Amino acid sequence: MAFRTKQIFVNLPVKDVKKSMEFYTKVGFEFNLQFTDEKAACLVIGDNIFSMLLSEEFFQTFTKKSIVDASRSAEVILAISADSKEQVDEIVNKAIAAGGKPSNETQDQGFMYYGSFQDIDGHLWEVVYMDPSAVPSQ
Numbered sequence: 001m002a003f004r005t006k007q008i009f010v011n012l013p014v015k016d017v018k019k020s021m022e023f024y025t026k027v028g029f030e031f032n033l034q035f036t037d038e039k040a041a042c043l044v045i046g047d048n049i050f051s052m053l054l055s056e057e058f059f060q061t062f063t064k065k066s067i068v069d070a071s072r073s074a075e076v077i078l079a080i081s082a083d084s085k086e087q088v089d090e091i092v093n094k095a096i097a098a099g100g101k102p103s104n105e106t107q108d109q110g111f112m113y114y115g116s117f118q119d120i121d122g123h124l125w126e127v128v129y130m131d132p133s134a135v136p137s138q
Helices: 017-027 056-060 085-097
Strands: 008-014 030-032 040-046 049-055 077-081 112-118 124-130
Touching: 008 017, 008 056, 017 030, 017 040, 017 049, 017 085, 049 056, 085 112, 085 124
Parallel strands: 008 049, 077 124
Antiparallel strands: 030 040, 040 049, 112 124
């Protein structure tokens, strides 16, 4: 049987934990304060999906590799689902209003609609709405 995990924790290095918390709160996310302090914040993305926003200094204690400057280089694009096209636009617009930057133009492929933004540290996020009834059959 294939391995399936029950939760995912995406660790992201951030320059300022407090400012990152303010940014994501403005976008509409919440934090699990039980796992939040001055070095790390537990961003709740879904029921079992979390991002640990770790100060760069704290993040560095988990790896011997250098930390990528996400404002200049990309290592990953985090894609999250939305319930509608309107919610995609709402989340992207809130992120940009909160100090994030646009990433790519919004795309409408009929069955899939997505927008994107960069957070205040340059991490890339996509917000995706998929309409399963509109997926082309093969």
